[in-house]
Amino acid sequence: MSALTKVTIYTDGSCLGNPGPGGWAAILVHNRTGTSKEISGGDPHTTNNRMEITAAIRGLLALQRPVEVDLHTDSSYLLNAFTKGWLDSWQRRGWLKADKRPVENIELWKELLQAAAPHTIHWHHVKAHAGHSFNERCDELAKAQASAFINKSL
DSSP: OOOSOEEEEEEEEEESSSSEEEEEEEEEEETTTOOEEEEEEEEEEEOHHHHHHHHHHHHHHTOSSOOEEEEEESOHHHHHHHHSSHHHHHHHTTSBOTTSOBOTTHHHHHHHHHHHTTSEEEEEEOOTTSSOHHHHHHHHHHHHHHHHHHHHHO
């Protein structure tokens, strides 16, 4: 049994246009108490993948000490980077993909690795727009952040 506190994090990113205005969101749930915290933000010109990675970074950075994390994402890009060993391969090749082209979003991947380092993380896929309440709420928060940039320009 782990001595670490257990936290579940749900994340999502959104982009209105790709690239375009984007938003990210994370919901952190303390497994013992059931208390939750919602965080979100955005960027006026970004991509969906950048927002998906940013959601995970911000969720992990919101943790105040090392914990055991169940991190749920609907992003195959984010999930596969960890569960299929993409990150390890990219780093071994000097941040190059198998086709020798540079990995996109290197600075965010490095930031995510740093944010993840103190924690024990179990990655989980959640199907997008399938009625999962926390995923739906993250989607709502992320889209609201992205939409705020459009409303500001009107």
